[in-house]
Amino acid sequence: MSDTTNTSGPVLAADGTPLKRSLAKALRRQKLRALLLIAPLLLFILISFILPIADMLYRSVENKIVVQTLPRSVEALSSWDANSGELPDEAVFAAMAADLKEASEAKTHTKVGSRLNYEYPGIASVFRKTGRKAKKFDIENGGPWKEELIDLDKDWADPGIWRTIQTYSPSVTSGYFLNAVDMRVGADGPEMRPESERIYMNLLVRTLWMSLLITFSCILLAYPVAWLLANLPTRQANLLMILVLLPFWTSLLVRTSAWKILLQQQGVINDILVWIGLVDDNARLIIINNQFGTIVAMTHILLPFMILPMYSVMQTIPPSYLRAAKSLGATDWTAFWRVYFPQTIPGIGAGSILVFILAIGYYITPALVGGTKGTFISNQIAFHISTSLNWGLASALGAILLAVVLVLYWAYDKIVGIDNVKLG
Amino acid sequence: MADAASNDGFVVFDRVQKSYDGETLVVKDLNLSVAKGEFLTMLGPSGSGKTTCLMMLAGFETATHGDIRLGGKPINNIPPHKRGIGMVFQNYALFPHMTIAENLSFPLEVRKIGKSDREAKVKRALDMVEMGDFGGRRPAQLSGGQQQRVALARALVFEPELVLMDEPLGALDKQLREKMQFEITHLAHQLGITTVYVTHDQTEALTMSDNVAVFDDGRIQQLAPPDQLYERPENSFVAQFIGENNTLEGVVTEITGDTCIVKLDDGEIIDATPINVSKVGDRTTVSIRPERVEYNKERLQEGVHTLKAEVLEFIYMGDIFRTRLRVAGNDDFIIKTRNAPDVERLTPGQQIEIGWLPTDCRALDA
Numbered sequence: 001m002s003d004t005t006n007t008s009g010p011v012l013a014a015d016g017t018p019l020k021r022s023l024a025k026a027l028r029r030q031k032l033r034a035l036l037l038i039a040p041l042l043l044f045i046l047i048s049f050i051l052p053i054a055d056m057l058y059r060s061v062e063n064k065i066v067v068q069t070l071p072r073s074v075e076a077l078s079s080w081d082a083n084s085g086e087l088p089d090e091a092v093f094a095a096m097a098a099d100l101k102e103a104s105e106a107k108t109h110t111k112v113g114s115r116l117n118y119e120y121p122g123i124a125s126v127f128r129k130t131g132r133k134a135k136k137f138d139i140e141n142g143g144p145w146k147e148e149l150i151d152l153d154k155d156w157a158d159p160g161i162w163r164t165i166q167t168y169s170p171s172v173t174s175g176y177f178l179n180a181v182d183m184r185v186g187a188d189g190p191e192m193r194p195e196s197e198r199i200y201m202n203l204l205v206r207t208l209w210m211s212l213l214i215t216f217s218c219i220l221l222a223y224p225v226a227w228l229l230a231n232l233p234t235r236q237a238n239l240l241m242i243l244v245l246l247p248f249w250t251s252l253l254v255r256t257s258a259w260k261i262l263l264q265q266q267g268v269i270n271d272i273l274v275w276i277g278l279v280d281d282n283a284r285l286i287i288i289n290n291q292f293g294t295i296v297a298m299t300h301i302l303l304p305f306m307i308l309p310m311y312s313v314m315q316t317i318p319p320s321y322l323r324a325a326k327s328l329g330a331t332d333w334t335a336f337w338r339v340y341f342p343q344t345i346p347g348i349g350a351g352s353i354l355v356f357i358l359a360i361g362y363y364i365t366p367a368l369v370g371g372t373k374g375t376f377i378s379n380q381i382a383f384h385i386s387t388s389l390n391w392g393l394a395s396a397l398g399a400i401l402l403a404v405v406l407v408l409y410w411a412y413d414k415i416v417g418i419d420n421v422k423l424g
Numbered sequence: 425m426a427d428a429a430s431n432d433g434f435v436v437f438d439r440v441q442k443s444y445d446g447e448t449l450v451v452k453d454l455n456l457s458v459a460k461g462e463f464l465t466m467l468g469p470s471g472s473g474k475t476t477c478l479m480m481l482a483g484f485e486t487a488t489h490g491d492i493r494l495g496g497k498p499i500n501n502i503p504p505h506k507r508g509i510g511m512v513f514q515n516y517a518l519f520p521h522m523t524i525a526e527n528l529s530f531p532l533e534v535r536k537i538g539k540s541d542r543e544a545k546v547k548r549a550l551d552m553v554e555m556g557d558f559g560g561r562r563p564a565q566l567s568g569g570q571q572q573r574v575a576l577a578r579a580l581v582f583e584p585e586l587v588l589m590d591e592p593l594g595a596l597d598k599q600l601r602e603k604m605q606f607e608i609t610h611l612a613h614q615l616g617i618t619t620v621y622v623t624h625d626q627t628e629a630l631t632m633s634d635n636v637a638v639f640d641d642g643r644i645q646q647l648a649p650p651d652q653l654y655e656r657p658e659n660s661f662v663a664q665f666i667g668e669n670n671t672l673e674g675v676v677t678e679i680t681g682d683t684c685i686v687k688l689d690d691g692e693i694i695d696a697t698p699i700n701v702s703k704v705g706d707r708t709t710v711s712i713r714p715e716r717v718e719y720n721k722e723r724l725q726e727g728v729h730t731l732k733a734e735v736l737e738f739i740y741m742g743d744i745f746r747t748r749l750r751v752a753g754n755d756d757f758i759i760k761t762r763n764a765p766d767v768e769r770l771t772p773g774q775q776i777e778i779g780w781l782p783t784d785c786r787a788l789d790a
Contacts, residue, residue, distance in 0.1 A: 323484055324517035326504040328531035329582065335505075338530070342521045 053402070060395035063173035066165065069112040070099040074169040082163040083187055092162070093145040100127075100134040109134065118390055119175055119184070120164040126155045163187075176396035200380065200397065207377045208404070210291060211359035217299045218306040218355050219348060226310035226347070230317075244307050252301065256368045259297040263288035263369070289371030297369045302358055306351035313347030349416050357405055377401060433457030433493075434618050435481065435586060440490035442476050450476050452642040454490070458620060458635075460585075463612050465621045467629040468639030469665070477639075478588050478622045483507050494586065505534075510579035510587040510617075514594055516571045518563035524550070524574050525559035531582040549581040550574075552611070569600045576608065580615065587612070589621045593628065605632050626666050630654065638662050654713075658699060660788040663711040670714060670757050676706045676787060683782045685729075686710055688752045693729050695782035700789050707790035714746075714760040716784035719776045720768070730779040733757065735770045745769065751778065 011019040067074050072095035080088045103109040113127030130152050142148065149156040167185050168175060175185065182198040183190050192198070225244065229237050247255060262268045265284045273279040287293060317340065325335035363378035370376070377397060384394035412418065435458040442451040451473040458464045466474035479485040480492060483504030491498050499507055518527050528546040537545070550556045553573035563571055572592060579587050589608070593601045609632045612619045623629055629636045630650040638645045638653065638661075646653060646662045657663035660671070674688040676698070684698040686708060694710065701708045718724055719733070736755065737748040744760050747770050751757040759778070761767050770776065 318515065318517070320513045320515060320517040321519060323482075323504070324511065324513055325519075325530070326484075327482055327507075327509060327511040327588075328578065329505050329508070329534045330530070331505055331534075334534055339519055343519075 056395045056398050058395075059391055060176050060399045061172050061174065062392065063115075063168060063175065064171045065112050065115050066169050067171050069103050069108050070096065070165065070169075072096075073099050073165065077162065077166045077169065080162065080166065082159070082166055085159060087146070087157060087159055088162050090144055090146050093149055093156075094139075094143065097134070097137050097142070097145040097149065098139050100130055101137045101139060104131040104134040114389075116164055116168060118179065118393065119168055120160060122155065123161060123164065126153050126161065129153050130156075176392040177400070179393055180396040180400055200377070203375075203377045203380060204400065204404070206291075207360050210295060210374075210376070211356050213295055214298050214302060214359045215306075215352050215356045217295065218303055219352065221299065222303055222306035222310055222351060223344075223348075226307050226314050229307070229311045230314035231319075244304055247301065248304060252364060253368075255301055256297055256365050259293070259300070259369055260288060263293055263296065288369055289374065291370070291374040293369040293371070294366045294374035294376075297365050298359060298362060301365060302355045305354045305358060309350035309354065310344065310347040313344055313350075317343050345416070349412070353409070353412060356408070360401065360405065432459075434460040434462075434495060435620065436491075436493040437477070437481075438491040438493065440477075440480065440487045440492060442473070442480060442485065443488045449488075449642055451480075451487075454642075454644065456637060456644060456647070458618060460618055461613075461616050463609060463619045463621065463632060463634045465623060465629040465633035465636045466639055467623060467626060467636050467665075470624060472639040473642040474622050474637075474639040475590060478590055478620060481620065482509055482511055482588055508582075508584050508586075510582070510584035512575050512579045512587070512589040512592040514591045516563070516575040516592075518571055518574055518578070520563055522562075523559065524555070524561050524563065524566070527563070527574065528559075528578050528581045531578065535582060545581055549577040552580070553577045553607075568596050569604065572596060572604055573607075576611070580611075580617070584617070586618045586620070589619065591623050592621075593623075593625075601628070608632065630666070638665060640665070656699075657711065657786065657788070660709045660711065660790075663786065663788060668714050668758060668760075670712050670717070670751075670754070670759075672710050672712075672752055672754060672757075673790070674708060674710065676701045676704055676708055679704060684787055686787055690752050692731055692752050694731065694785065695728050696785040696787040697783055699786045701787045708787040709790055710785055710787050712780055712785045714758040716780050717759040717778050718780060719759065719770075719778045721777065724779045725781060728779050728782065730777045733776050733778050735772050735774040735776065737772060738770050749776075749778070 013019045013022040015022075073092060076092040076095040077088060080092060100109055103112065109127050109131035110124070113124040113131070116127075117124035130149065133152055155161060174190075178184055178190055180200050182193050182201045184193055185191075225240070229240055229244070231237075232240065260267075264270070265286060265288075267288070269287065270279065270284045274281050274284065279285060287296070321339050321343070322335050325339040326332070330338065360376070361378055362376060363382055366374055366376045367379050367382070370379070378401075381394045381397050381401075384390045384397070409418075435456075437454045437456040440451060440454040441449055443449050454473075454477060456464075456477075466477060468474045476485060480487050481494075483499070483502065487500060492500055494507065494509075518524075519530070522530065525546050528549055529542050532542040532545060546559070547556065550559060553576055555570060555573050555577065558566065558570065558574070563574070566574065572595075575592065579589075592608075593604050596604060605628055608619075608621075621629075621632065630653070633650060635647060635649055636653050637647045640661050645665075646658045648656075648658075653662065654667050657666060663669050664671070672686075672688050672694070674686040674694075676684055677687045677693075678685040679698055679701070682697060684696055684701065686694050686696050688694065696708075696710045724730065731751055733749040733751045735747060736750055739746040739748075743763055745763060745767070747759050747761070748755075749757040749759060
């Protein structure tokens with residue numbers, strides 16, 4: 001409160017300093033202590049979460065290797081018109097010869113070769129082959145390099161190679177991202193890849209679609225279980241809770257392998273179906289190594305993530321609401337649908353977000369029970385990280401996945417409202 | 425005990441029993457009849473079976489034995505939503521995801537009442553509880569008292585003939601509770617609806633009801649209008665439970681017509697009215713209300729027995745004085761006197777003589 005002598009201007013504290021400043025001063029110690037308390041966690045998150053994500057995002061566009069390994073060629077190629085259909089002139093070949101000599105001495109020619117091979121299959125072998133001889137190049141006196149290089153590998157006469165080098169010479173590239181959405185840089189800018197080479201968009205759509213199915217089946221299965229958990233007497237509810245949590249205490253691999261045993265063609269389920277005569281022995285159901293197998297196994301594995309938020313929301317809904325609805329004349333169904341169900345939506349929302357986001361990033365289970373038709377985009381990411389070593393593409397795929405999740409999260413916030421999500 | 429339920433009541437409990445576990449009876453042989461338009465309160469300590477009775481009437485619990493009739497028809501097998509009974513819950517149970525108007529509209533919607541009709545009824549019900557401007561709000565935006573009004577309006581909006589209330593004022597502060605007590609009774613009488621009200625607050629029961637059924641141990645201990653309940657309790661439980669009460673224990677030594685002489689355990693003799701003592705030699709607990717005890721000798725009736733008492737504590741409470749005495753070995757004997765100019769203020773340590781009219785002192789079961 002300002003006193004009567006000082007009706008305008010900031011409110012002052014007893015000693016004459018502005019009240020805001022003295023308040024900030026009083027709170028500074030407290031804030032500092034709070035910050036210190038969370039500092040270890042903050043540091044951990046920074047190192048183990050934020051930095052890797054930033055690094056991944058950077059790798060998905062980073063392309064310094066071409067300009068660092070082939071600096072002369074990149075410069076010489078800048079004036080070449082890739083659409084002319086002609087090979088670059090002697091100066092470019094000479095620059096390439098010099099770059100390759102240097103690169104082969106530093107043993108980096110294969111790296112740039114495999115980098116460019118992602119964009120133009122076959123380049124890797126050209127670089128490897130030429131690089132082997134490049135150490136003996138006599139740059140000062142040798143030549144003409146055009147003939148010499150083409151003589152070493154006739155692919156040097158392919159303008160496509162040169163165009164690829166030119167296209168991917170900038171140190172930042174959209175190539176990985178284009179690749180990740182089944183596009184490439186053609187003669188007239190970005191274009192779709194031919195039908196037969198498209199992989200990732202289909203995979204992304206499949207991942208999203210199957211994650212949605214998994215989320216939906218989780219909702220259907222979890223709702224009654226959560227309801228029971230919230231409404232049974234404590235003793236039974238505790239027992240049921242242990243059953244719900246049991247899968248958490250079992251290894252993911254064990255659970256997935258169990259599904260393999262159950263679902264395979266000579267497995268338990270098929271055996272039973274054959275035994276009771278529902279399925280002919282020669283026509284055993286194929287319920288694993290396809291999308292069905294992935295959906296079944298992942299629904300099972302992710303179910304607790306749906307049950308727990310639902311349960312925690314349902315637990316807070318007093319039974320008097322249902323009674324009130326019935327006393328007001330609602331049938332059991334109307335009371336459930338108009339009064340109980342709307343109040344459980346925050347739980348469904350929280351569970352769905354959790355399950356969906358976990359599902360689209362899942363990779364062990366689809367890899368084990370998904371066969372070829374039931375794998376997710378994460379399996380491709382894992383492949384590029386550990387087998388093909390195309391980290392740029394893996395990063396771009398990861399970045400797209402991250403973007404999709406963020407967009408969905410934003411859409412959810414717009415439609416349902418993120419305030420409506422309750423995790424407990 | 426109430427008389428066996430007559431058939432002309434609007435709500436009738438006929439020999440109703442209820443057990444949850446098959447071993448103990450929560451409600452034991454309950455007979456009760458509520459007339460149309462009557463405001464009946466079920467009063468009792470927690471666990472006395474009063475809420476169970478209400479839930480059986482609403483249809484959320486089934487009677488283990490006996491009939492419950494509404495308007496002459498047995499309703500034991502009618503599901504709650506077809507009983508057409510309005511109900512106000514302890515914590516209001518307003519649906520948090522609906523606005524106030526939607527809450528009120530709900531019972532009308534499930535009855536398939538047209539939109540314009542619905543709106544008119546909702547408006548009328550809200551105006552009735554003076555909440556007309558709050559239709560668009562959510563329950564969480566209202567204060568406890570306002571939520572209480574809305575809950576009441578919602579229970580009345582579909583014009584039920586019977587309204588049940590389960591400790592509806594329990595969550596309100598004292599002042600608001602007193603205000604709402606008045607409003608609820610006023611509304612119930614104005615609309616002529618039959619009300620069954622459950623509470624453990626005896627003041628509430630006395631101020632609101634036409635009749636009060638005092639529950640204990642699964643039975644109705646006494647069913648009577650408030651004044652009778654207070655002034656003429658039929659057993660020591662009711663005497664103790666309703667209002668403040670002084671008790672003295674002794675043996676009946678003489679019964680003459682409607683008065684008796686009781687010899688207290690320390691040898692003193694008092695006059696009382698025999699209620700449930702039948703013969704000389706019966707042990708009895710005599711009950712006397714604090715405000716009916718007289719210590720001004722000039723006002724004591726001629727010929728009645730008096731008791732010696734020592735003042736232990738004098739409490740000034742504004743409108744009344746509350747004095748704690750030691751009487752016949754009982755250290756918790758309370759008397760209340762109106763704060764008037766001619767009333768003597770007692771001081772601790774003072775020795776006085778007290779007495780009362782034999783009609784105010786009731787010899788009850790031991």
